[in-house]
Amino acid sequence: MNEADHCLAAAPLTAAIEALVAAGGSTPEEAGLVARNLVGANLAGHDSHGIGMIPRYVESLLEGGLRINRAPIVRLDSGSMLVLDGDWGYGQAIGQRAMQMAIERAKQHGNCILGLSNTHHIGRIGHWAEQAIAAGLVSIHFVNVLTRPIVAPWGGRDARFGTNPFCVGIPFPPEAPVMLDMATSGIAQGKARVAFNKGEPLEAGLMIDSSGEPTTDPRYAVVPPYGALLPVGEHKGSGIALICELLGGALAGGHTWHQPHQGQKQVLNGMLAILVDPNALGTADNLREQTMAFIDWVRQSPPAGGIDHLRLAGDAEREHRAWRLAHGVPVDANTWRDILAAAGKLGLDPQSIDRIARAA
Ligand SMILES: NC(=O)c1ccc[n+]([C@@H]2O[C@H](COP(=O)([O-])OP(=O)(O)OC[C@H]3O[C@@H](n4cnc5c(N)ncnc54)[C@H](O)[C@@H]3O)[C@@H](O)[C@H]2O)c1
CATH class of the missing domain: 3.30.1370.60 (Malate/L-lactate/L-sulpholactate dehydrogenase, NADPH binding domain)
Structure with missing residues (x-):
């Protein structure tokens, strides 16, 4: 993290996002669902689908492309x-x-x-x-x-x-x-946005530029002229x-x-x-027994060079969640600036959202 970046505890961050969404006219129930879902994505390590979506949602709301309380x-x-x-x-x-x-x-x-x-x-x-x-x-x-x-x-x-x-x-x-x-x-599109906001290049082999040539510059996923992400596999x-x-x-x-x-x-x-x-399928016991045996078998594979331990689908999210619940959600400075600007577009004092997010 850069010095200008933030590390915000999940509960006050959720309260801040909830207040912001409510300012768009959502009921408390809807604002709570949106905020918990977005912060939940951050906690799972998927910043691409977390609170960084808020500026886009606010623009969509103001354009009439997102309808509240449906x-x-x-x-x-x-x-x-x-x-x-x-x-x-x-x-x-x-x-x-x-x-x-x-x-x-x-x-x-x-x-x-x-x-x-x-x-x-x-x-x-x-x-x-x-x-x-x-x-x-x-x-x-x-x-x-x-x-x-x-x-x-x-x-x-x-x-x-x-x-x-x-x-x-x-x-x-x-x-x-x-x-x-x-x-x-x-990679998910939001991961290119996160890299762009952090000023970091992407790994090779993930994108082509606006001429269809390979690039590592995430801008081609974020600002025109657009290129394209490449399909996985x-x-x-x-x-x-x-x-x-x-x-x-x-x-x-x-x-x-x-x-x-x-x-x-x-x-x-x-x-x-x-x-x-x-x-209902009558296979619950079999599913449990066979899953246990298979997962145990797969986890015994010795880790390849450079890998600390073998992970299966879902492990990475659990590891992120445990770490971020204990230490806070890292939010880069550009993403936080854009979220506060979005709060301003909804008539809120951006500093009030900042204060809620930093409350002890
Ligand atoms: N709503 C939308 O329009 C939309 C569009 C695209 C993606 N998404 C979401 O974006 C998120 C990010 O997608 P992504 O493809 O970047 O995820 P990712 O590449 O981080 O993870 C993909 C899968 O691989 C697993 N994984 C991660 N590291 C692993 C490892 N070292 N070993 C084994 N398994 C590992 C994860 O547990 C996950 O199941 C997802 O939650 C997806 O649903 C949403």
């Missing part, structure tokens, strides 16, 4: 199948309610297929898998992103996809769950991004992206989520 609109409800429209509402609130409905259905029927469309940015997808895990459910999430395309298809020279995340959560009580939660680009990640677009966008009842971007700040997500109750 509830999911039910397009279809046939028991184990739900199709919901998020009505451009805060994804953190709509996502929570949509998942709660899907969890209730999965508990009742053994499974639920949830199609969710037209929801403003739903943040870290692992948050939704964690909600299902807390209810003892396995969940699989395919998500597309409707905003300026930022990822090139494998073999292409410009951006055609969003960072289309894919996520699977598997409960494994009393042990920690297994959770794969990944963008299908080499070459043609394979590109293929998964395509599937996320078609399942999360089209099958879920929403849209795919297929037009030039008009500069709007709105970012919508579509999500197809499949929830399965292992008890």
